[in-house]
Amino acid sequence: MVPLSWYVVLSxxxxxIGLIGVLIRRNIVIxxxxxxxxLNAVNxxxxxxxxxxxxxxxxxxxFFVITVAAAEVAVGLGIIIxxxxxxxxxxxxxxxxxxx
Amino acid sequence: MxxxxxxxxxxxxxxxxxxxxxVYFRNPIYSAMSLLTMFMHIAGLYVLLEAEFLAGVxxxxxxxxxxxxxxxxxxxxxxxxxxxxxxxxxxxxxxxxILAAIEVxxxxxxxxxxxELPAIPHPGVPNLGNTETIGMVLYTQYLFPFEIASLVLLxxxxxxxxxxxxxxxxx
Numbered sequence: 001m002v003p004l005s006w007y008v009v010l011s012x013x014x015x016x017i018g019l020i021g022v023l024i025r026r027n028i029v030i031x032x033x034x035x036x037x038x039l040n041a042v043n044x045x046x047x048x049x050x051x052x053x054x055x056x057x058x059x060x061x062x063f064f065v066i067t068v069a070a071a072e073v074a075v076g077l078g079i080i081i082x083x084x085x086x087x088x089x090x091x092x093x094x095x096x097x098x099x100x
Numbered sequence: 101m102x103x104x105x106x107x108x109x110x111x112x113x114x115x116x117x118x119x120x121x122x123v124y125f126r127n128p129i130y131s132a133m134s135l136l137t138m139f140m141h142i143a144g145l146y147v148l149l150e151a152e153f154l155a156g157v158x159x160x161x162x163x164x165x166x167x168x169x170x171x172x173x174x175x176x177x178x179x180x181x182x183x184x185x186x187x188x189x190x191x192x193x194x195x196x197x198i199l200a201a202i203e204v205x206x207x208x209x210x211x212x213x214x215x216e217l218p219a220i221p222h223p224g225v226p227n228l229g230n231t232e233t234i235g236m237v238l239y240t241q242y243l244f245p246f247e248i249a250s251l252v253l254l255x256x257x258x259x260x261x262x263x264x265x266x267x268x269x270x271x
Contacts, residue, residue: 005208005213007149008213012207012208020123021123024193027128029177033128034122040142047149050149057241063157063234066161067249070256074169078259079263080173081177082264
């Protein structure tokens, strides 16, 4: 049987990759993709703990995380399209129109 | 080295490498394709963890719906990977990333994971399949959050249409 700590190490390294991607990339589409990586890292943790603790509730939580991820993608891509119409770019550094 | 460990090694290595490629590739389409590889291997990991229903949902929703949405938007915007890979980031960003890595590593090294696994609760209960159990719990204990989730999806649907439609004309 695979030890639980392996899953935790895998999911935390995946979360770190996503976090660093969000921090260093300036392409807004790739930043959203990295948010998906982080959500998936959390899901792996949930499912691993669900198996090792014998509780099914964690898998229900994963279900809700996937729902929220779908909603986030729909709204986020809508915002990206609106911003692209306004500025003709997808570089995050150019989006400073909320600044006074 | 059991079979499960070998499978975990394969899936874990594929997941980490494809996640690194998502961050690395300059063209968003390559990134999205690499994310597709990651989603598929995560579904494999779910099968390894005896969560077959979630593996199916992962493939259908993430790989089937969310990723196609991303690809549509990337093709709609038609922005090739121009510009440099790292553009004017402050060094604080890298310091923050390294700090996060150190913190996570310290947490993992100082945590004692179960030396022996907890016993299976309720040994007398008949063992249902994964999908049946999720259905039972989702539609009884978590019925209200389930309805809220449908409301979240509805609001996201309306919001996405309003945002992407462009100029709003309020009359």
